[in-house]
Amino acid sequence: xxxxxxxxxxxxxxxxxxxxxxxxxxxxxxxxxxxxxxxxxxxxxxxxxxxxxxxxxxxxxxxxxxxxxxxxxxxxxxxxxxxxxxxxxxxxxxxxxxxxxxxxxxxxxxxxxxxxxxxxxxxxxxxxxxxxxxxxxxxxxxxxxxxxxxxxxxxxxxxxxxxxxx
Amino acid sequence: xxxxxxxxxxxxxxxxxxxxxxxxxxxxxxxxxxxxxxxxxxxxxxxxxxxxxxxxxxxxxxxxxxxxxxxxxxxxxxxxxxxxxxxxxxxxxxxxxxxxxxxxxxxxxxxxxxxxxx
Amino acid sequence: xxxxxxxxxxxxxxxxxxxxxxxxxxxxxxxxxxxxxxxxxxxxxxxxxxxxxxxxxxxxxxxxxxxxxxxxxxxxxxxxxxxxxxxxxxxxxxxxxxxxxxxxxxxxxxxxxxxxxxxxxxxxxxxxxxxxxxxxxxxxxxxxxxxxxxxxxxxxxxxxxxxxxxxxxxxxxxxxxxxxxxxxxxxxxxxxxxxxxxxxxxxxxxxxxxxxxxxxxxxxxxxxxxxxxxxxxxxxxxxxxxxxxxxxxxxxxxxxxxxxxxxxxxxxxxxxxxxxxxxxxxxxxxxxxxxxxxxxxxxxxxxxxxxxxxxxxxxxxxxxxxxxxxxxxxxxxxxxxxxxxxxxxxxxxxxxxxxxxx
Numbered sequence: 276x277x278x279x280x281x282x283x284x285x286x287x288x289x290x291x292x293x294x295x296x297x298x299x300x301x302x303x304x305x306x307x308x309x310x311x312x313x314x315x316x317x318x319x320x321x322x323x324x325x326x327x328x329x330x331x332x333x334x335x336x337x338x339x340x341x342x343x344x345x346x347x348x349x350x351x352x353x354x355x356x357x358x359x360x361x362x363x364x365x366x367x368x369x370x371x372x373x374x375x376x377x378x379x380x381x382x383x384x385x386x387x388x389x390x391x392x393x394x395x396x397x398x399x400x401x402x403x404x405x406x407x408x409x410x411x412x413x414x415x416x417x418x419x420x421x422x423x424x425x426x427x428x429x430x431x432x433x434x435x436x437x438x439x440x441x
Numbered sequence: 442x443x444x445x446x447x448x449x450x451x452x453x454x455x456x457x458x459x460x461x462x463x464x465x466x467x468x469x470x471x472x473x474x475x476x477x478x479x480x481x482x483x484x485x486x487x488x489x490x491x492x493x494x495x496x497x498x499x500x501x502x503x504x505x506x507x508x509x510x511x512x513x514x515x516x517x518x519x520x521x522x523x524x525x526x527x528x529x530x531x532x533x534x535x536x537x538x539x540x541x542x543x544x545x546x547x548x549x550x551x552x553x554x555x556x557x558x559x
Numbered sequence: 560x561x562x563x564x565x566x567x568x569x570x571x572x573x574x575x576x577x578x579x580x581x582x583x584x585x586x587x588x589x590x591x592x593x594x595x596x597x598x599x600x601x602x603x604x605x606x607x608x609x610x611x612x613x614x615x616x617x618x619x620x621x622x623x624x625x626x627x628x629x630x631x632x633x634x635x636x637x638x639x640x641x642x643x644x645x646x647x648x649x650x651x652x653x654x655x656x657x658x659x660x661x662x663x664x665x666x667x668x669x670x671x672x673x674x675x676x677x678x679x680x681x682x683x684x685x686x687x688x689x690x691x692x693x694x695x696x697x698x699x700x701x702x703x704x705x706x707x708x709x710x711x712x713x714x715x716x717x718x719x720x721x722x723x724x725x726x727x728x729x730x731x732x733x734x735x736x737x738x739x740x741x742x743x744x745x746x747x748x749x750x751x752x753x754x755x756x757x758x759x760x761x762x763x764x765x766x767x768x769x770x771x772x773x774x775x776x777x778x779x780x781x782x783x784x785x786x787x788x789x790x791x792x793x794x795x796x797x798x799x800x801x802x803x804x805x806x807x808x809x810x811x812x813x814x815x816x817x818x819x820x821x822x823x824x825x826x827x828x829x830x831x832x833x834x835x836x837x838x839x840x841x842x843x844x845x846x847x848x849x850x851x852x853x854x855x856x857x858x859x860x861x862x863x864x865x866x867x868x869x870x871x872x873x874x875x876x877x878x879x880x881x882x883x884x885x886x887x888x889x890x891x892x893x894x895x896x897x898x899x900x901x902x903x904x905x906x907x908x909x910x911x912x913x914x915x916x917x
Contacts, residue, residue, distance in 0.1 A: 277447075277564070303639065303712065310705065317698075321446060330694035331516050338701025339512040342731055345705065346505040349712050349724065350497045403690055404751060408524030411517075412535055420535070422517070423542040426510055430546040433506040434555045437499050445689050448571040448675045449656050455575055456652040460645035460821055467625045467817040480632045482716040482813065497720075501728050504891070508731040511899075515738040518906070519694065522745035530914045540903065547899075556895045558888040 282322050289315035300355045306344045313337040327404040503555055514543055574675045575656070582655050585868075586827035587617035593876045600880035621820075629816035632715070639713035644814065644821035647706025651825035654699045654832040657692045659754045661845045661860040673861060677754060688754040693745075696836065697738065700791065704730050706825065707800070711810035722809025725887065726793055726800030732894040733790035733797075739902035740783040743909040744772050744840045757844030771843040776912065779905045781841045783898050788833040790894065792826060795879040799887050834871035835864075842867055 292311035299305045317332035411419050521528070521536055528535070550556060591606065591613065598605025606613030631640065659674035671679060677688045689695070704727050711723020748756045762770050773781045790797040801809035811822045838844060847863030849856050885893070 281447075301636075303636075303709070307639075307705075307709075310702075314702075326689070326691045327520065327694070330691045330698055333698035334694065334701055335509075335512060335516060338698055338704070339509045339731070342701075342704055342708070342727065343502075343505045343509050345708055345712075346501060346724075346727065349708065349720070350499070350501055352496060404520045404523050404694075408520035408528075411520060412524065412528055412532055416535065419517070420538055420542075423514075423539045426513060427542055427546040430507070430510050430543075430550060433510070434503065434550050434553055437503045437506070438553070438555065445676060445678055447568070448575065449653065449695070451568075451571060452575050452578075452653050452656040452675060453649060455579060456649040457645060459579065459652070460648045463625070463821075464629075464641075464645070464817050467629060471626055471816065472628050474628070475630055479630055482632060482634060482714075497724060501724050504728045504732055507895075508735060511735045512738070515735060515742075518739070518742050519745065519751075522742045522906075523749050523751060525746045525910060525913060526749055526917060529917055533910050533914045536910070537907075540907075544903070551896070556892070558891040 278322055282319065285315045285318040285322070289319065302348045303345065306341060306348060309344070310337050310341045313341065327407045500558060507550070507555070514540075570671055571675065574671070578655055578675055579652065582652060582828060582831065583824065585831055586824050587621065589827050589830065589872050590620070590823075591617050592872060593879070596873070596876045597880045600877075624817055624820035627816040629818065632813055634715045635813065636713040636715065639709050640813075641818070643706050643710035643713060644811075644818045644825075646709065647703060647825040648821040648828075650699055650703040650706060651828040651832070654696050655828070655835070657688075657696050657699075657753065658832065658835045659688060659757060659839070659844065660835075660864050661857075664857050672754065674754065688752050691751045692753045693741065693751040693756075693840075696832070697734075697741075700829075700832075701731075701734060703825075703829065706822075707810050710814070710822070714810070714813035716813050718807045718812045719810050722800045722806045722812065725806075726810055729793070729797065729799060729890060729894075730791055732891060733787040733898070736783055736894055736898035736902050737787035737791060739899070739906060740780045740787060741840065742902075742906045743777050743780040746906075746909050746913055747772060747775055747777070753839050753844075757839055757846065760843040761846050769843055769846060771841060771846075773841040776909060777841060777905075779901065780909075781837070783902050783905065784837060784841065786893075786898060788837065789875075789878070790890070792829045792833060794826075794830065794875055796882040796885050797890055798884060799890055830872065830875060831868060834868045834875075837871060838864065838867035 289312055292308045292315065296305045296308035296312065299308060313332060313336040317329045317337070320329035320332055517539065518536070521532065525532055594616070595605035595613065606616040609615040609619045631637065656675040659672060659677060661673035663672050663679055671677065672688070674688055676692065707730070708723050708727045711719040711721075711726070714720070744756065745751070748759050750756065760769070760771050764770060764774075768774055789795075793800050800806070801811075806812070811819055814822065845860035845864040847859065847866075849859045851859075
């Protein structure tokens with residue numbers, strides 16, 4: 276009961292934030308909406324019982340990656356988005372059929388596969404840090420080690436790109 | 442289980458209401474007579490020169506991206522640390538490989554001068 | 560006795576109201592303590608006029624903040640300008656919800672730990688809290704950056720923007736060192752639950768050395784944490800974001816009256832939170848001698864905890880009264896080139912020792 280109410284609240288915040296992200300004209304407002312989306316997603320993870328993932332979602336996505344976004348907007352001083360009339364006409368022409376197609380596909384998937392899949396019971400899944408640690412350092416050891424190479428490439432790429440002009 | 446987190450949500454709400462409430466109350470009782478000079482951006486008394494919305498140095502960007510990268514590394518260390526007593530020496534070697542690769546990257550950016558702030 | 564949902568919410572709200580009241584009062588009196596101690600360090604008296612020893616000064620300050628004119632410059636980005644101080648304050652206050660202040664107390668037929676998110680484990684009768692308390696505090700702290708960044712950006716003033724950029728770059732840099740300094744403690748304790756971490760540090764060796772983490776080889780981690788905490792809260796000697804000789808007041812240059820006060824309170828609330836975390840992680844939390852009648856036994860742990868917080872506040876103020884400010888390149892170099900490798904070395908040595916023992 277409590278889980279369902281909380282889920283509905285945070286899901287509504289999440290969807291509202293996502294719509295606001297698209298509707299806002301200023302990049303910094305959009306970035307703020309994205310932070311709200313990340314935060315409410317973390318709460319949804321929490322309701323599923325994936326505590327560690329929820330905390331990491333806040334620390335990494337809301338607290339680190341979005342800081343980078345806000346920084347870039349502040350540094351570049353990106354102004355308000357300019358919307359031309361033709362652009363929105365193109366969006367109208369292509370967007371309505373696209374939306375319809377997406378709705379039909381979703382409906383088809385839901386009617387075909389919806390009832391068959393087992394529903395997730397909120398609050399029953401246990402994704403504690405210990406469980407994650409066990410999985411990460413036993414079964415998924417190789418992906419974990421390969422992640423370090425990925426991070427290394429990210430470090431080098433960032434520094435090379437940022438310093439190219441000097 | 443999630444009910445243990447409910448107090449945090451209540452706290453967030455109350456903390457926000459305290460901030461919003463005091464600003465609201467203050468706006469009802471404080472004086473309000475602004476003039477042109479009071480409302481100028483602060484530049485030590487002289488008229489503002491140029492806009493504040495300019496491009497700033499790329500150093501801040503490098504710091505932010507290095508933060509993202511090393512924050513990910515820190516987050517990997519957390520589940521390892523709480524699980525360490527069970528993982529034992531094997532866990533130590535695992536993490537040494539992971540950290541070793543990242544320390545190579547760290548030394549590289551140091552040598553490259555990305556940590557210098559001039 | 561397991562509680563029903565209504566009692567649980569009621570107990571939580573009562574605890575939250577008490578915590579907010581205590582925290583705001585503590586912030587106000589930290590300001591008083593700071594003015595008094597810095598005054599004496601500089602051979603002045605500090606506040607003396609309002610009440611005995613100037614003790615009513617925080618009250619007068621608060622009234623003044625409410626009654627002063629609140630200017631909103633016309634060039635600001637209005638929504639974000641108003642939202643930013645509230646964001647900073649909310650995040651600063653909320654961290655305290657995760658902090659355990661003492662063990663379980665029994666009052667009015669209800670047993671509850673002195674911690675907002677704490678519950679009593681019905682099987683053992685001992686206190687427990689959420690499993691990832693420490694991580695949530697880190698998450699909330701990392702969200703605190705936005706209050707400052709957005710304040711500086713929305714003000715549309717050069718000093719504010721530079722101050723905000725400096726502040727956020729510094730906060731994120733030291734967040735790495737802060738996070739890494741916690742790993743050693745996590746290796747020793749094996750849990751993120753702050754309540755469990757404190758329980759693990761109860762007792763003594765040979766009857767006089769307390770089993771605090773700082774005496775279990777985490778002394779370097781403690782100093783890394785302390786340095787990083789000073790930088791995270793933008794305090795001297797790392798107060799570059801509000802270096803008044805170059806940036807006027809940094810990110811809150813354009814703020815006045817109550818909105819300025821909110822940044823002020825947020826800074827002090829953050830100081831108190833990091834002090835709480837330091838005592839929980841390294842100095843044994845509320846552990847200390849407990850004796851006497853039941854009421855004293857319930858209150859003494861809270862007293863020992865508060866004593867540690869006052870000690871940290873005094874260190875903050877002492878450092879402010881003694882040390883000059885860093886240069887910005889020194890600040891960044893110190894974080895990235897000194898604290899970061901030191902924290903990594905601390906993790907390696909701790910892990911090696913623990914693995915060796917096992």
